Amino acid sequence: MNQASKRSLKIEDQLQLLVESLKDYAIFMLDPEGKVATWNQGAERLKGYKADEIRGQHFSIFYAPEDVERGKPQHELKVAAAEGHFEDEGWRVRKDGTRFWANVVINAIKDERGQLYGFGKVTRDLTERKWAMEAAFEKLFRANPYPMVLTTLEDGRILEVNESFCKLTGYRAKELIGQSVLALGIWAQPEELARIVSEVSAGHPVREQGGVLMTKAAQRRTVQLSADKIEFGGNSCLFATILDVTESRRLQAAIAELSTPVLQAQEGLLVVPLIGPVDAARVTQLRNQLLSNIHAQRAKAVVIDLTGVPKIDSESADDLMRTVEAVRLLGASVIFAGVSLGIADALVRIGAKLSAVKTTADLQNGLEEGKALIARATSSGAG
Amino acid sequence: MSINSDQDIVTARQRGRALATELGFSTGDATLIATAISELARNIVSYARKGEIALKMVNSSSRQGVLIIASDSGPGIRDIRQAMRDGFSTSGSLGLGLPGVRRLMDEFEITSEPGRGTMVTVKKWKQ
Amino acid sequence: MEVPILKQGEVLIATFQAALSDADLEHLRRGLVQQVVKLRSRGVIVDVTAMDVMDSFASRTLREIAHMIRLRGAETVIVGIQPEVAFAMVQLGLTLEDVVTALDLEEGLAYLTQKFKNTD
Numbered sequence: 001m002n003q004a005s006k007r008s009l010k011i012e013d014q015l016q017l018l019v020e021s022l023k024d025y026a027i028f029m030l031d032p033e034g035k036v037a038t039w040n041q042g043a044e045r046l047k048g049y050k051a052d053e054i055r056g057q058h059f060s061i062f063y064a065p066e067d068v069e070r071g072k073p074q075h076e077l078k079v080a081a082a083e084g085h086f087e088d089e090g091w092r093v094r095k096d097g098t099r100f101w102a103n104v105v106i107n108a109i110k111d112e113r114g115q116l117y118g119f120g121k122v123t124r125d126l127t128e129r130k131w132a133m134e135a136a137f138e139k140l141f142r143a144n145p146y147p148m149v150l151t152t153l154e155d156g157r158i159l160e161v162n163e164s165f166c167k168l169t170g171y172r173a174k175e176l177i178g179q180s181v182l183a184l185g186i187w188a189q190p191e192e193l194a195r196i197v198s199e200v201s202a203g204h205p206v207r208e209q210g211g212v213l214m215t216k217a218a219q220r221r222t223v224q225l226s227a228d229k230i231e232f233g234g235n236s237c238l239f240a241t242i243l244d245v246t247e248s249r250r251l252q253a254a255i256a257e258l259s260t261p262v263l264q265a266q267e268g269l270l271v272v273p274l275i276g277p278v279d280a281a282r283v284t285q286l287r288n289q290l291l292s293n294i295h296a297q298r299a300k301a302v303v304i305d306l307t308g309v310p311k312i313d314s315e316s317a318d319d320l321m322r323t324v325e326a327v328r329l330l331g332a333s334v335i336f337a338g339v340s341l342g343i344a345d346a347l348v349r350i351g352a353k354l355s356a357v358k359t360t361a362d363l364q365n366g367l368e369e370g371k372a373l374i375a376r377a378t379s380s381g382a383g
Numbered sequence: 384m385s386i387n388s389d390q391d392i393v394t395a396r397q398r399g400r401a402l403a404t405e406l407g408f409s410t411g412d413a414t415l416i417a418t419a420i421s422e423l424a425r426n427i428v429s430y431a432r433k434g435e436i437a438l439k440m441v442n443s444s445s446r447q448g449v450l451i452i453a454s455d456s457g458p459g460i461r462d463i464r465q466a467m468r469d470g471f472s473t474s475g476s477l478g479l480g481l482p483g484v485r486r487l488m489d490e491f492e493i494t495s496e497p498g499r500g501t502m503v504t505v506k507k508w509k510q
Numbered sequence: 511m512e513v514p515i516l517k518q519g520e521v522l523i524a525t526f527q528a529a530l531s532d533a534d535l536e537h538l539r540r541g542l543v544q545q546v547v548k549l550r551s552r553g554v555i556v557d558v559t560a561m562d563v564m565d566s567f568a569s570r571t572l573r574e575i576a577h578m579i580r581l582r583g584a585e586t587v588i589v590g591i592q593p594e595v596a597f598a599m600v601q602l603g604l605t606l607e608d609v610v611t612a613l614d615l616e617e618g619l620a621y622l623t624q625k626f627k628n629t630d
Contacts, residue, residue, distance in 0.1 A: 195442075195447075199442065206445070207445045208445040209445050210445075224445075287597065288411070288597070291593035291594075291596060291597060292593050294593070294613075295592075295593045295613070298613055298617075300613075300617075322600040322601070323600075325600045325605040326593075326596040326597055326599070326600040327596075328605070328611060329591045329595075329596040329599060329600070329605070329606060329611055330591060330593065330596055330611065330613055331589065331591075331611045331612035331613040331614075331617055331618075332613070353607075356605075376624075377620070377621070377624070389531045389532035389533055390531050390533075392531065392532070393529050393530070393531050396563055396565075397529060400562070400563075410594055411593075411594040411597060414562060414563065414592075414594040414595060414597070414598050415594075415597070415598050415601065417562065417563045418563050418564070418565055418595075418598040418599075418601075418602065421563050421565035422565050422566060422602065425565060425566065425567060480566050480602060480603070482603070483566075483601060483602035483603045483604075484602070486601040486602070487598060487601045487602065
C-alpha cells in the first residue's frame, strides 16, 4: 500500500508539473463557492494575474461587468454542479481590462460520496481564430453575389447591407444603413414583412418566401427571401438573403404559355397545337389557359392538335379528358386532331367517354370540322 | 363552426372563400377551396347529420395556405381505400366525393373509425 | 324564396343566385318544373352566372331539372358556368353529362331558337 501511494504521488506530481507548464491553457481550480484555489502558468499568461494575487478571489473577476450583472458566473457553476460539465464561448476580461474571446470548460469535481469538492476550469484564448473567422465571414458577406441585409428585429433598422443588395435596390449603402426597411418602402407588402418578422422573432427560420421589392427607381422586383434570427452587436437581428427571380419567373411564364399556345383560327374557333411530351403540369396549364380564352373570346370550338404528341400517361390522359369536360361546361366543343396510336391507347385504357369529343385524322380536318360546327351554331343565331 | 343543416354548408363555404381571398389566393383557387368545403360539409350533413368544420391559416417556412378540418362522430367509413378509389371512369358516380375533394386540394388526409366518426384534413397552398 | 323566372316567348329563363342552400335549390327545381308545365314552354334556360360554387348537390339538381323538363317534352340549357367553377366541377368529377350547356344567355337563346326551327 505504501508503495502504491508513493507511486501515485509521483504521478500526481508529474501531472501538477504538466498542468503548471501548459502555457496556452489556463487550467485552475475553484472552490465550491467559486474562489480561485490553484493557478498555472497558462492562466497567468492569459489573464495577467500572478498566482498569489488571484488565489482566494472570486472567479467572476474574469467576466465582463454586464455578464456579472446578469449572474453569468454563478449560472455557469450551477449548471456545472448539476450536470457535471459546462462549456461556453464568449468574451472574458484580462487583468488590464482588455478582452479576449475564450473557450471555457468547467468540470465539477466531487468526492467519492458525491460531495462537491470544487471546480476544474480550462480556458483557451481563441481571439485570433475568432478574428480570422469574422474576417472570413465579413468577406463572405461583402462579396456575396446574393443580396444580403441585416436589420434589427425590434424596429427593422438596417445595420448592414452588401454590395449586391445595393445593386438590387438601387440605393447606396449610406442611404440604407440606419434607415428602417418599412420607412424606405423597400418591401412592397408591409403585412407580409410583418409576418416574416414575427416568424423569425419566434425563432422559426423563413425559407424562400416569395415577395416583391421596390427599387429606388420604383421598379418592382420579384424576389425570394430567406431569413434567420442572429445576435449581432448585442441586438437580436434579422439576417436576410434575397434571390431576385424576376427574370426567371418571367421566362418561366413565357415558356409555360409557349408550351400550350392558344391561337384563334377564326372567330369562335381556337387551336392548340401541342408538341412533344405532355405531362400533368402541361395539361393543367392548358386547361387554365383554354378556359379563360374560351370565356374571353366567346369560342364555340377548340381544336387540340395532338399530331406532335406520340404518347401520354394515364394521369395526363385523365386530365386531358377533364379539360374536355370543363370546355363543354362552358358551352364549347373539343375536337382532337391527329390522335396517335399511343394516345388512343391511353384514352381507351382510362375508359374515357369519347362521345364527349370529336376526333379527326389531322389538323386540316379538325379545322374544317370546327368551322362547320360554328357555322351550324351561328346560322341559328341569325334566325 | 358547427355544421348541422344545409344552410351551414353555404355559410361554411362562404367563410372559406372569404378567408382564401383575404390570404391572397387567386379567384380560381378560392373557388376550389370553397367547393371542397361545400363537399366536406355536405358529407357531414348527409352521413353524420352534424359535425364541425374548422378553417385555419397555415404557414410553412416558405408558403402560406389554408387548412380545413372536417370532423364528425357519425357512422364512419368502413373501407377508406374503396371510398378513395379514383379515375376518370369512376368519376361519374358521386359516392362521398372524396377523391374529387383530394383533386381540388394540395394535401389530403383522412382518418375514420366505423361507429366513431370521420376526420378529413385538407390543405391548399398559395401559388 | 321567390323563383326568379322570366318568360320570353316559348322560353323560360331562370336566374340562380350565388348563395343557394340545398332547400333553395329543391324549391327552385320544383317551381321551375311547375312553371314549364303551366306555361307549356318548349325551352328553359338556367342562368348560373352568379353561382360561385357548384358542388355535387347543385350539379345533381341541375341534371334533375334538365331530365324532368325533357320528360315534359321541353329542352333545357345551362348557361354562364364560370371558367373557375368549371375547373372545380371537373376536378370533383361533376360533368353535367347529357345536359346542354352554353356560354351565356345569348348563346343559350340562340341554341334554343335553332332547335325550335329544326323541329318546326
